[in-house]
Amino acid sequence: MGVKLGHEVGYSIRFEDCTSEKTILKYMTDGMLLREFLGEPDLASYSVVMVDEAHERTLSTDILFGLVKDISRFRPDLKLLISSATLDAEKFSDYFDSAPIFKIPGRRYPVEINFTKAPEADYLDAAIVTSLQIHVTQPPGDILVFLTGQEEIETAEEILKHRTRGLGTKIAELIICPIYANLPTELQAKIFEPTPEGARKVVLATNIAETSLTIDGIKYVIDPGFCKMKSYNPRTGMESLLVTPISKASAMQRAGRSGRTGPGMCFRLYTAYNFHNDLDDNTVPEIQRTNLANVVLTLKSLGIHDLLHFDFMDPPPAEALLKALELLFALSALNKLGELTKVGRRMAEFPVDPMLSKMIVASEKYKCSDEIISIAAMLSVGNSIFYRPKDKQVHADNARMNFHTGNVGDHIALLKVYNSWKETNYSTQWCYENYIQVRSMKRARDVRDQLAGLLERVEIELTSNSSDLDAIKKSITSGFFPHSARLQKNGSYRTVKHPQTVNIHPSSGLAQVLPRWVVYHELVLTTKEYMRQVTELKPEWLVEIAPHYYQLKDVEDAGSKKMPRGEGRAQ
Numbered sequence: 312m313g314v315k316l317g318h319e320v321g322y323s324i325r326f327e328d329c330t331s332e333k334t335i336l337k338y339m340t341d342g343m344l345l346r347e348f349l350g351e352p353d354l355a356s357y358s359v360v361m362v363d364e365a366h367e368r369t370l371s372t373d374i375l376f377g378l379v380k381d382i383s384r385f386r387p388d389l390k391l392l393i394s395s396a397t398l399d400a401e402k403f404s405d406y407f408d409s410a411p412i413f414k415i416p417g418r419r420y421p422v423e424i425n426f427t428k429a430p431e432a433d434y435l436d437a438a439i440v441t442s443l444q445i446h447v448t449q450p451p452g453d454i455l456v457f458l459t460g461q462e463e464i465e466t467a468e469e470i471l472k473h474r475t476r477g478l479g480t481k482i483a484e485l486i487i488c489p490i491y492a493n494l495p496t497e498l499q500a501k502i503f504e505p506t507p508e509g510a511r512k513v514v515l516a517t518n519i520a521e522t523s524l525t526i527d528g529i530k531y532v533i534d535p536g537f538c539k540m541k542s543y544n545p546r547t548g549m550e551s552l553l554v555t556p557i558s559k560a561s562a563m564q565r566a567g568r569s570g571r572t573g574p575g576m577c578f579r580l581y582t583a584y585n586f587h588n589d590l591d592d593n594t595v596p597e598i599q600r601t602n603l604a605n606v607v608l609t610l611k612s613l614g615i616h617d618l619l620h621f622d623f624m625d626p627p628p629a630e631a632l633l634k635a636l637e638l639l640f641a642l643s644a645l646n647k648l649g650e651l652t653k654v655g656r657r658m659a660e661f662p663v664d665p666m667l668s669k670m671i672v673a674s675e676k677y678k679c680s681d682e683i684i685s686i687a688a689m690l691s692v693g694n695s696i697f698y699r700p701k702d703k704q705v706h707a708d709n710a711r712m713n714f715h716t717g718n719v720g721d722h723i724a725l726l727k728v729y730n731s732w733k734e735t736n737y738s739t740q741w742c743y744e745n746y747i748q749v750r751s752m753k754r755a756r757d758v759r760d761q762l763a764g765l766l767e768r769v770e771i772e773l774t775s776n777s778s779d780l781d782a783i784k785k786s787i788t789s790g791f792f793p794h795s796a797r798l799q800k801n802g803s804y805r806t807v808k809h810p811q812t813v814n815i816h817p818s819s820g821l822a823q824v825l826p827r828w829v830v831y832h833e834l835v836l837t838t839k840e841y842m843r844q845v846t847e848l849k850p851e852w853l854v855e856i857a858p859h860y861y862q863l864k865d866v867e868d869a870g871s872k873k874m875p876r877g878e879g880r881a882q
Contacts, residue, residue, distance in 0.1 A: 312336075325662055326758045341371035346662060348378055348613055353386065361392040364522060365403065366560060368596035368625075374606060377622045378613075380407055396564065399593065406624050420570040422532075426583040434535035435463055437580045439470050442513050445531050445578075446485055452530025452575070453512040455520060457565055459539045459554050464489045464515045465701060471513070484510035491517045493695045496750045502526055518557075521564050525571060532569040532577040534562060536585070542600045545631040547811055548793070550602065551836030558594045562586065598627045603635040604665045608644060611651050612659035641793060641860045642669045657769040661762065663691055670790025671762065672771070677782040677789075680766060681775035682726055686787070688759035689725035690832055690844065695751045696728065697818075707746040715820030720846030722787050722832075723780060724820050729755060730777075784830075785856065788848050791830045792857045796842065797850075798827045804842065807853075807865060816841040 312320055321330030322338040330337055339347075341362070347354065354360065360379060365372060376393075383391050393403055393410075400412045431437040435458070442454050458464050468487050475485050488502040506512040506528060514526055518538045540555045557565075562579065569575025579586065598606070606627075607618060615621055618632055639645045642665060644655030651659070654672055661668040667687050674683035689696065699707040714724040714731075728745075732752055735741040742749045766773055776782050788795075796804035796813055802825060804813050813834060815822045819842075821829065828850050831842035853861040 326754070326761045341369055341375055342662070345371050345375060345378075345609060349609075349659070352613065353382060354379075354389070358388065359390040359392070361394065363394050364396075365393045366395040366399075366593070367522065368594065368598075370597045370601055370606065373596055373598045373624060374610070376406065376624050380622060383407070396567070402624075419567060420572075420574045422566050422570040422574070423576045424566055425576065425578050426586065427580055428582070430582055430585065431535075431580050434537065434580050435467060438533050438535050439467055439474070441533050441578050441580065442471070443474060443485075445533075446511055446513070447482055449531065449576075451511065452573075453506055453514065453526070453528045454531045454533065455514045455516060455526065455529045455568055456533040457518060457520065457535065457538070458515055459537050460517060460552075461491045461493055464491055464517070467515050469701075486510055486512045487515065488512055489515045490519065492519065493698075493748075495698060495748050518561070520568065521561060525568075527572060529569055529571065530573065530575045532565055532575065533580065534565045534577060535580045536562065536590070540594075540600075541597075543602050543631070545602075545628065545634040547809060548602070548634070549811075549834050549836060549840065553836070556590055558591045559586065560593045562590065596625045598623065599625060601631075603627055603631050604638050607632065607635040608639060608655065608659050608665050611639075611645065611649075612656065616649070638793060639665060641857065642666065642790070644669070657771075660765055660769050663687065666790045666794070667691065668790075670786055671766070672769070673789030674786040675771045677776070677779075677786045678774045679776035679779065679782050679786055680771055681773050682777060682783050683786050684759055684762040684766065684773075685729045685755075686722050686726050686783075687762060688755045689729055690722075691758055692751045692755045694843070695748055696725070696755075698746050698748050700746075703746070710745045710747075712820065713745075718821060718824050718826075718847070719780065720784070720821060720829075721819050721844040722846045723783065725844070726783070728752075729759075784846055784848060785852055787846055788830050788852050789856050791832065792853055792860060794832070794834075794842075795828065795830045795848065795853060798825055798829075804829065807861070811840065813840045813842050815845050816843050819843070819845050821845050821847065 314320055317329045317331055318333045320336045320338075321334040323330055323343050324340050325342060344360070362372060362375060362379070379391055383389055391407075393407070396417070404410050404412050427437075438456050438458070442456055445454055456467070458467060468489055471485070471487050475482065484507075486506065490499055490502050502514050503526065512528070514520070514529070520526065536557055537554050538557050538561065539552050541550060541552055543550050566577035566579075569577050610618060610621065618636075619629065636645065636649060639655065640647075640649075642654075642658075643652060644658050644665060646652050654669070657672050658665055658668040661671060667690060671680070671683055671687055674680040697707065697711050714727045719727070728747065729752075732738070732741060732747070737752075737756070739749050742752060763773060793808060794806075795808075796806045799805050799812075804815070805811070806813055815825070815829070816835070826847035828848050829842065829845045830848045832844035833842075835841050835843055
């Protein structure tokens with residue numbers, strides 16, 4: 312439209328709002344549209360809503376479907392468009408009261424799809440060999456390889472560099488560009504640079520390149536048929552990222568990436584038989600494999616009380632809903648009748664996980680809200696704070712351990728990182744020296760500013776109490792008390808409430824220290840069940856902070872092998 316961004320056309324994402332009173336066209340994430348419902352349940356200020364990439368079936372998209380379907384029934388003036396490239400249109404049409412279906416022919420070029428004759432034993436090796444074969448035998452055009460994560464991409468990059476070096480000048484230049492979420496920004500931008508004359512680019516990507524970004528000049532796609540998928544076990548409260556086969560819809564989407572600028576080829580490293588018989592048609596919707604605490608809190612604060620009968624397109628497992636209700640009750644966001652409490656209403660204002668928002672709300676009592684929002688901001692940026700390049704791992708680890716002096720625990724270490732960066736006046740140079748990702752820190756700063764604004768909204772004063780580490784740890788425990796664990800004789804840990812064996816993640820500052828009691832941010836399953844972001848706590852805090860959740864004997868029993876008595880009292 313040729314206007315200044317943020318005027319007539321603007322956007323709004325979780326921790327950044329670039330719109331003004333003039334805005335008539337607003338781009339936002341599905342999560343943000345969901346938050347718009349909190350302030351405006353009938354979306355009166357919108358006349359057209361378009362939900363794109365509907366086939367991805369993210370958590371927010373699925374809840375939005377239920378809400379917009381409801382609105383469209385009593386607002387005939389609202390135009391609602393649900394769009395997607397690969398979609399089971401019939402199913403969606405039935406769900407939205409048999410809405411009309413429009414098929415818009417794409418501008419895609421033909422893609423030639425090749426399967427392997429026999430299954431591959433090692434898909435990583437097969438992908439590397441295939442990309443070198445393409446490089447040597449096929450006409451110009453860049454290659455896109457789909458791998459499952461950072462580890463695999465780094466391995467593939469090493470091997471490719473090694474093999475192309477061995478061939479020397481016999482082959483044309485091959486430029487290797489990795490792309491994954493934890494890569495520093497300046498390296499991420501490399502994938503978009505045009506390929507020099509006479510060279511070929513090979514992009515090693517996670518499934519971020521399936522829909523989120525389009526790279527020009529890609530002519531060949533190599534698809535090993537796997538991705539990392541988040542799955543959640545409500546019984547244990549455990550989220551795991553596991554490598555799983557992709558769905559047919561994803562495979563089609565991946566193949567299509569090669570036909571954007573001209574005819575392309577897709578090499579699938581699995582057999583046609585596998586494709587037709589072993590892959591699911593569609594990816595399992597996120598709502599059926601995730602922790603629902605956040606969903607339940609959002610829906611409750613929208614005034615939707617009967618969650619079991621909410622009109623989901625694909626309902627989540629009842630057990631996961633119950634677990635979420637139980638957790639919110641433990642965090643005192645809901646009362647015995649399942650109604651929102653005052654605490655719950657405050658928690659719903661923060662666009663973060665309920666345990667994090669409880670930690671923020673509790674910081675008012677311990678007068679350390681200033682420190683707690685810094686910690687919350689650092690936690691919500693995830694695991695991409697520390698950068699650990701392959702060739703300088705020792706330096707990077709030493710730099711990281713400097714923040715852990717005095718065994719303060721990972722949460723306080725994150726706080727130290729943030730405060731040190733702030734003291735250097737947010738210097739980029741300081742980040743390089745300490746192997747810290749500038750982009751993540753800037754993001755954490757934006758998140759922190761947002762949280763500070765929200766504190767004002769829920770009338771919590773911004774108070775600092777940096778000398779009293781116990782107060783800060785008590786605030787953390789107030790939100791994360793369901794995540795507590797006690798050291799066992801063999802050096803592993805046992806979670807207190809639903810006993811299972813867990814370990815401290817090797818990247819944690821407490822991995823060598825092994826305190827008797829810890830509280831952790833999340834459990835991840837890689838080679839073992841690991842606790843991420845761990846802080847030491849005193850067992851009496853649990854009884855003080857959550858008397859309705861932990862009785863004294865739970866805390867005492869956690870040391871002995873027998874199960875705590877009174878399991879199931881919370882239900």
